[in-house]
Amino acid sequence: MAGSVAVGMDLGTTFSCVGVWRNGRTEIIADAKTGARLTPSCVAFTEEGLYVGEAAAAQASMNPANTLYETKRLIGRRYSDPSLRKDINNFSYSVRDNGNNSPVIQLQYRDEAVELWPEQVSALVLDHLKKVAENYLDCEVTEVVITVPAYFSDSQRQATKDAARIAGLSVLRIINEPTAAALAYGIHRHTYGHRTVLVFDLGGGTFDVSLLDVVQSQYKPARYTVKAVTGDTNLGGTDFDRILMDYCLNDIRKRHLMELGTNVRAKIRLKKECEKAKCRLSVSMTTVIDVPGLIKGRDYSCTLTRAKFDMLCSQLFGRTMQILRQFLSENNAEVSSVDDVVLVGGSTRIPKIRSNLAELFGESKIRQTINADEAVATGAAVLAAIVSGDNSIDNLHIADVIPLSLGLADADEKMVVVMDKNTSIPARVTQPTWTTVTDFQTRCRLKVYEGEFPLIKDNLLLGSFLLENIQSARQGVPKLAVTFSVDENGILTVEAVDQATKNNKQVQIAARTGRLSVQEVDVMARTHARFTLEELVDSKDDQSSSSDEEMEDEEEEKEEHQTQEDIERLEAKAKDRLMSLCFRTKLLFGSVSSRDVINDADRAAVLRETDDLLEWMHTRAPNGRECRQKLVGFEETLKGFHEQIAYYARS
Template sequence: MSSFTANEDYETIVGIDLGTTFSCISAYNPTEKKVEVIPLAQGRTMPSWVAFTPEGKTVGHPAKSQVASNPNNTVYDVKRFIGRPFNDEIVKEECKGFPFKVVDGGNGDPRVEVEWRGATKQLAPEEISSFVLAELKQAAEKHLGKEVKSAVITVPAHFNNQQRQATKDAGRIAGLNVRRIINEPTAAALAYGLHNADEEKAGKEKTDKSNVVIFDLGGGTFDVTCLTMNGGVFEVKATGGDTHLGGEDFDNLVVEWCKTQILEKHGKEKAALFDKSNRAMSRLRRACETAKRALSSGTTTNIEVDSLVEDVDFNVALSRAKFEELNAKLFQDCLDTVTAVLKDAGVKNSEVTDIVLVGGSTRVPILQTKLGEMFSGRIELCKSIHPDEAVAIGAAVQGHILATGGKGGGQDLGVSTDLLLLDVTPLSLGIELEGRVMSTLIKRNTAIPCKKTRTYSTVDDWQTEIDVVVYEGERPHIDGNNKLGSFVISGVQKARAGEPKVDVTFSLDANGILVVSAEDQVTGAKANAEIKAEAGRLTKEEVDKMIADSEKYKEADEELAKKLELKSLLEEAIFECNSLAKEKKDEAGVREIENMMDWLELDSDQANYEDMKKKAISLEDKWGVRII
């Protein structure tokens, strides 16, 4: 039962960590006057996975559990390419590793192609993310006992303008008013400040924190932020990272190593069969992820997959030392980012007072050891805030501050309401000049929200129009930067080149989303644009239809989730029983198990949950395995 009570006067603005691999949701409890993580169907975090079948869709653990039998229609990691064009090099590289299909949906926008309810559908990354958000929203409503309308959603600090816009769109599709987009490390800093406030209330000694490093390494993205904390006020000094580095990249290198083991131990023929099987790849990937987690507490583990391909039972030992060797370059990249961010912040190693670990991948022991060594062992790494929940908790703190309009909203939690003003933009923003040169208006690590104006002129005589082309990035030439958008200002003073004066203004809001305007000083001609990726944006009608469809199929999708979860457990049990039957040389048993596997692959789609349960019980009774 929820500990929340209905309070019509208080607007609950939930905090959502929309992660690459796992997501989490929190809310402020006005009764207890504290932020609480909202429990989900299985635990407090949920895989950011969505599966599509002829019967419907399922989200979270049930989706992930059935990936081996439905790899082409099970979608994950969309955060790695949300807000990016289809021809982006990162998108191209990602597509190579996905079992599902990513296609050009027109206008250069990526779309995920799946078979869903008997039809081929092309879905935008924003739509996939909206299904995850809708599942979190539903869990929150069930727990809170009221409708949830608004949210603060977090993004990696290095997300660009389009990626932030796309995340807002995902929230809109899920039926949420996204009140604020905030950077994940900033949200984690809020959770850390909340933790310190709780310690102070408990009577523990609390020193003023000055220079804090937030080391945020999740499943798919990595951020480092340096900020100052004084009297409960946080001010971000610098941020850096990689939107394409996380725990799944560690898994990928282990998978590649396993593929070489298959080739060496079982030959080219079996290795070729493995390469062609999405099902085998999914099962191996899951085993590698499990092995990585095991190595956080142990020094060696086994990667085991029964009947990986045909009669091959794959089994290989993986030591922590080998895991560290495989990922040595990625670990070093993480440490180099810390050095670069401290340099940008103008903070020496000796001046850092706290290092806060956020994100599940910070559990890797070698990273903790190396981080400690960077600071000569004088700082104890902060592990007191939950690495998987801190970002969602911080987002809920921000939501509470917004809900109270800054009127005491932070004080009752022990944090400052001024925090909104003290984040930074991760990338420089500017416009293209003659010669493909970028003129920067807002430099990276500038505090947001902010507004900057510079005056420009024409390059040709009697020119009356100017193209304003907006870029983000750190290269002096636009070729190395990311184009955000463009617009034209007409009615410029008709004069010789260099005489007209046109003021270009960049206004960056608290979400990190940019509005650009231009005005001729003489004629008063104006033009402006909210710089965002217009291509592929969904209309209100499309959004409304998707929300209605989601509600229409809600009960069927819930029933499907139960069935798919049991199907996955049954599948793994069948592989286990197959090995037992072979060991006992029980030919009749082998045939019986093979028949059940055929049923699972060919006929189980027509079966309901009770049919699946009967099969599981029969397997348990005969072979002594535990399924339900």
């Protein structure tokens, strides 16, 4: 594997993708295993091994407690956050407080209790995108530009950066998602002059609004200046899905006099169908939510109109417009001054969202010229090329802002703002008049907060540090200069200096309070391989040695259990096992590095057989017995490559 290319990654709540700048344009890279350009942000731990992406999402209803999704809503958050607690109650997996007010995920993996930080789960998704890019580009990928919601806190940004480090990626830049989308919108727009662009980004789990000044000139680098941002990191497409799901659960109670209760598997199946129905209503006025065998073997079906959907979700639609209108008002931005409204995120395909925006700004200003799902990764790929020194792309200037005010706690537990929200970054601001509160005080603990409330108890504590050897004097006499510096990634560093003694202390706050330490991130980076390729190969060994016995047990179990639900479970398990082996085989044999130990002809033959099996499962809808028979034959094919695969995985 020769050379290295910097890529852009959009690590989304529900879907993620990776892009690259090549041959004068951006390319969103499709996963060779599935052909999809969007990868579900989903990770599953099973008896057979680890799944990431489509394979993980496909088996979620069979393995709900160990299938992890929407973990972006956990990353960098406090366990005590009320909105987070609400999300946790809706998850099928277990999340607990680690004792330091940080959420950690609990699951079972190969009969062992495993505890993961959200950063580790995100690292697995990033690692998957890394491999997708490497297989396509035929070179190593170690540098990346990663996007985050504009309204992500300092803690969430640092946690995202930690996830990349765990995955073995060096972060060139963190860029706000709406800024990346604006970059994607402007890069191929050859209209020179000044335009005011509003990016409305409603994705799977987060909502952002950004206002930018975009200046493009024929002779100078383009300038993208973010004027202001706002948003809600707990508002997105998945919230619409849950409203539909609650509607269906209530319908089941009324029509069937039944409760799904703790049947997590049934709820996951229902939520998937609700999501599909939501998408169908973007192109049709009526759809049917149909879930076979949902209620004790009985089918569930209900008709849903777009008007009904709009009514059910009216509160969410109202929230998006309330946030938008308040944003425009706070920043003295007239609707008439906005030239372009760029729609980003899959949830902007909802007709009611578009009609609300058209009513406010006018239909002519709504821009749908970029792919709403891929725009963020496209912009990240452009920035990755520029930052890494790619001479094939014109340079440009990006000035982003901090989303929330930064400040210090005073003696009355009030927030003293040092850096206002929407300050352009990179930025450096000094509070020159900080002082002591007691006589002859020689030590001072500085507590750094983020937020807009006057009292610190309502804001987010980012961290604290101790400044010692302060001039011994009456209270108020020492003069401490406290400087806040925010880099282009939105990461905060704080420095305090006693102006009399010149004693100083500088700390990258990085919201380490309750977060992973630098040492913990290093350990996770070194042990990350446990959950990647070597585990997949080991699981192949385990599965091959026991599959015959397991299949016999399943046949006996199928004879013993006569309920439709049990039969469906065993059928699904057989298909899941074959699909799992196919996906892992494509990963192993499709990898660039595997070429060193397996010749091209053998690799091509195995990949053809794998594709044929996947196509067979897709078109034939085989039963469990047919899948088990195919599994035995496919494992025989792979036995001949056991030594090469094991050597490759451990090299």
